[in-house]
Amino acid sequence: MAETELQDFRSETQAWLAENCPDSVLGTGMLAGFAGGRKAPAPSTDFMKWFDTMYERGWTVPHWPKEYGGGGLDASHNLALRQEMAQARAPAPLGGMGVTMIGPTLLEHGTEEQRQRHLPKITSGELRWCQGYSEPGAGSDLAGLQTKAQDKGDHYLVNGSKIWTSGAQYADWIFCLVRTNPQAPKHEGISFLLFSMDSVGVSVNPIVLISGQSPFCQCFFDDVKVPKEDLVGDLDRGWTIAKRLLQHERASISGFSSGAGARATRGGTGSIEALAKQYLGDGDGQIGDNAIRTDVANINMDARAFQLTQRRAHEENREGGTPTFATSMFKLYSSELGKRRAETTVSILGHHGIGWEGESFSDQEISATRGWLRGKAGTIAGGTSEVQLNIIAKRVLGLPD
Helix, strand or coil, X not given: CHHHHHHHHHHHHHHHHHHHCCHHHCCCCCECCCCCCCCCCCCCHHHHHHHHHHHHHCCCCCCCCHHXXXXXXXXXXXXXXXXXXXXXXXXXXXXXXXXXXXXXXXXXXXXXXXXXHHHXXXXXXXXXXXXXXXXXXXXXXXXXXXXXXXXXXXXXXXXXXXXXXXXXXXXXXXXXXXXXXXXXXXXXXXXXXXXXXXXXXXXXXXXXXXXCCCCEEEEEEEEEEEEHHHEECCCCEHHHHHHHHHHHHHHHHHCHHHCCCCCCXXXXXXXXXXXXXXXHECCCCCECCHHHHHHHHHHHHHHHHHHHHHHHHHHHCCCCCCCCCCHHHHHHHXXXXXXXXXXXXXXXXXXXXXXXXCCCCCHHHHHHXXXXXXXXXXXXXXXXXXXXXXXXXXXXXXXXX
């Protein structure tokens, strides 16, 4: 009976998507880039119509409880919805750190007042969030952070800086790790705070990367007042919450959260093959270069195997939510596979794959070059590949230090 009900849900979802998703937004990716808020450039009118339609149905974050604006879907129905959306090429209406990181963390560790105050504003797209973790002297060694929050009675006073803060120039709120007890051991004395990016004393400087884009920023906090009700969890015990949020982040980066392995196979497993045939075709529908043919085949097979592994993990995770340390395996494989894909793409293009600008290079070629440079960051963001290997060794395989 349950299987029949789930199949009925799939059929109804297919029909609903066909009727309600505008043709103009089809194929724009599992995440079309809308993370909420109104500071970033607005998506297209059709996309916002799609967002409003999905919000009315509770499907901007379909697996969250209805009392917070979600759809209340269980794990099986949420996975089915994600898969049907992928099949229909319908984009997710909402992404960003509110959905993938701080929202799930508040569901687990926030107070009911914090959930009621923040989660509905995420599902409605009213507010966009950013992450205040890394600092100039605390990256992979995150516990070395020095941004401090002093107890001032009815509020905390925050001073310090954060760097590589993605989307901070567009964010309305930040979830931030601060040191509240400098005398405590390194991994203790850290607390988890939430505060508005419009608070007095907050300043944001975008960082332009070699790719020509500026997704990252450095943020400075000068005597920023944070009400005590925006402390998540216990004072000086924020490290546990911070690690759990990172597991949600890694699940998102790897594509696990989508349920369809979207990031591992972005653009479709055949797109790199089509590119190779375009530039290296032998006239008979084959890739003319034997080495590239092998590389493309391996990437396609690995991407498909990764997608199936994630689906199996979803099916085994009957209670829904995000796995714990296993997310490091997904994040590691996804980022390394993405790097291989970008490097192979540049190899396929040959000298056309080193174009930065100018009429001598097509938009596709320039995009490939910049994507190759940007792809290197994928093995760093969310924890380096080396960090993930350490976590897997210690926490998954149980190997000695």
